[in-house]
Amino acid sequence: MVHDFTEGNVGKRLALFALPIIAGMMMQTAYNIIDTIFIGMLGPHEIAAVSLTFPVVFIFIAVASGIGVGANALIAQALGRKEVHEANNFAEHALFIGTGMGIAIAILGILFSPILFVLMGADQQILPLAIEYSVPIFIGLIFMFAWFISDSILRAQGNSKIPMRNLAISVVINVVLDPILIFGLGPIPAMGLRGAAYATVFSRILAALLNFFYIYTPKSVISLSLKEFKPKFGHVKKMLAIGLPASASQMLTAGGFMFLMGIVGSFGSFAIAAFGIGLRINSVVIMPMVAISMAVTSFVGQNVGAKKIWRAKRVALLARRLTMAVSIIFAAVVLSFPEQIMRIFTQDPEVVAIGKSYLMISPFAYLIYGSYFAFYGAFHGTGKTYFVLFTNAIYWIVAVATAFFLTQVIGIEGAWLAFVFASGAEGILITALFWLKLWKGPFSTMAGKSSA
Secondary structure, X not given: OOOOOOOOOHHHHHHHHHHHHHHHHHHHHHHHHHHHHHHHHHOHHHHHHHHHHHXXXXXXXXXXXXXXXXHHHHHHHHHHOOOHHHHHHHHHHHHHHHHHHHHHHHHHHHHHHHHHHHHOOOOOOHXXXXXXXXXXXXXXXXXXXXXXXXXXXXXXXXOOHHHHHHHHHHHHHHHHHHHHHHHOEOOEOOOOHHHHHHHHHHHHHHHHHHHHHHHOOOOOOOOOOOOOOOOOHHHHHHHHHHHHHHHHHHHHHHHHHHHHHHHHHOOOHHHHHHHHHHHHHHHHHHHHHHHHHHHHHHHHHHHHHXXXXXXXXXXXXXXXXXXXXHHHHHHHHHHXXXXXXXXXXXXXXXXXXXXXXXXXXXXXXHHHHHHHHHHHHHHHHHOOHHHHHHHHHHHHHHHHHHHHHHHHHHOOHHXXXXXXXXXXXXXXXXXXXXXXXXXXXXXXXXXXXXXX
């Protein structure tokens, strides 16, 4: 059945839909933390290798997430208009596009990632480890794309519980496999970083299969029929018009991290390791806000399709209050226990010292994330993803330029301060765009409540 977001209490419907997404995201974050702890047992060079791999892999994941955003918005809008057949067709196009891109990107990642690792500062110790970890991950991107698409199909019809349940199962499997494949058990040999990558890929395959299994049951309002699928250029054009700016925004983020990793890498492999751990800790903070934003995208999409712009605006403002509360709580915790948090991941004194300096500065950026994540969910829901791309471009221009200048003046802390300055610029900009009503969809000129 479709969970109709165009009727009922806005706050209650948002909470019921967002909570399973938050739970799923937090479980995924918990896995990332556990994964980092296990890898940390191998040594600081292994942590540095995975830290280098993250922005490169993220470039390619960005494409999948963009197609997912396009699919979510268009399917949700079609369901808001009660056009189920059109929603099915958008879902089939998303799966077709995502699979093709997954195969192409897996090949590109394997061929060109070593060059990118070197540009980010990988030395002769780290480079082989980064390649060892990244090759299985790139092969697994084919299934990662399938997972993104299936997750978007389910969320667009208002179903967040099934993706959360399936993600939980995959996370549990991942956590069980991690120590077995990394360190070995019985006849299973120790595979180190390659084992961590295999555990991640297998869990993603499982999550995607479970999602599609549900989609192919009568319980799902969206039904896929690839035998009857007929490509429509108009649908592809619409999906790419929404998805490509979203992908470009995420790729810009990955590229920005690569530049910053290069700047941080000039301070040595311990700095790279500390930065990588700091990014994992940041993911704990960001994931609940991303989950709320994903809920806003589906909610806004359905209401835009139903021409109820006032409800879409109300949910964005309510989501902003929720994300601000989350950011304040996490900022207080991290600022209170920076060294203790770092020591969860590593006992190396140099890595802990550098990481502590990061955690004493980065939480001030958390306080700005609240507005950004709530409002970019609204822009995604209306399909105006190019505004998110614009604000993200401003963020990384400020971040890279500021980091390059400040690290020359005050050292590595300048890179950490760059995040705070960039977040401030982006937060102010996206808030201004929202209040200028540039987030609204094609029905924003309707009279009465719908033009609020």
